[in-house]
Amino acid sequence: MVALLVAIPAGVAAGMRPGSRLDSAITTATLFGLAMPAFFEGTLLMLLFALKLDVVPSQGYVPFSDDPVRSLRLTVLPALTLGLAISPYLSKLVRSAVAEVAQEPFVPFARAKGLARWRISVGYVFRNALPTLVAALGLTIASLIAGSIVVEVLFNWPGTGRLVVGAVTERDYALIQALVLVYGVLFIVVNLASELAQGLLDPRVRLA
Structure with missing residues (x-):
């Protein structure tokens, strides 16, 4: 959600005005975002919002059922880290797609x-x-x-990411194989769902 909230407005704004100063500024910011690793972004966000401004906790995890407010506050930094890491890639694709569609004859019409x-x-x-x-x-x-994996270790969240790190550290090959299998199945299912959704949105890519 964070990635979409950032990428869609930025990509549409840049794609509708190709070659403008706004497009150049968004493209430059996108390049910086693509070059910045997630752990570095997370560290900067932690230093700014947790240590400098003290508006959200820096680390930890609380189930939503136990304390909804604190759970959401602890989710802010991990969500921002993952969202800002993905948004440059999505923004670049949205910009390219919007710029291409904007050249179609129905737009001047x-x-x-x-x-x-x-x-x-x-x-x-x-x-x-x-x-x-x-x-x-x-x-x-x-x-x-x-x-x-990076976010769970950085922000001390329990999850499969930390489980992977622990399995690699302990050389638990059976657990590593199981997690890789789970990740592989998840990747295939999500990509299949996206392909089916793309077919529903665009009749040109539907299979006969």
Whole structure:
């Protein structure tokens, strides 16, 4: 959700104005984001929001059923870390898809009809670029799996990520094989779901 909230507005804004200063600024920020590893982003967020500003806890995990407020506060930094790590990749894809769709003949026709810019961007351009975003979301599951390992260790969260690290440290090969199998099945299922969703959104990619 964090990645989509960042990537969609940035990608649409850059794609609707290719070559502009806004496009250059977003593209530059995207390159910085792609080059920055997740553990470095998480450390910076922890230093800023937990230690400097003291608005959220730095580490720990509390089940939502035990303390909903503290659980959500402890989720902020891990969610931001994973979301900001994935958003540059999604933003770049959205920008490319939107810029490509914006060159289609129906876009100048919609402008000639006097439609508002936001309506053209959302109702016409982004709607036709949506299948590309859905396909990209399936591919980000690999980044989420790898990022979850870093985030769980960095923010001291219990989960399969820390389980992987512990299994590697203890040389528990059976557990490592089981976790790799689980991750592989999850990757296949998510990608299959994204392909099916893309077919529903775009009739051109449906199988006969």
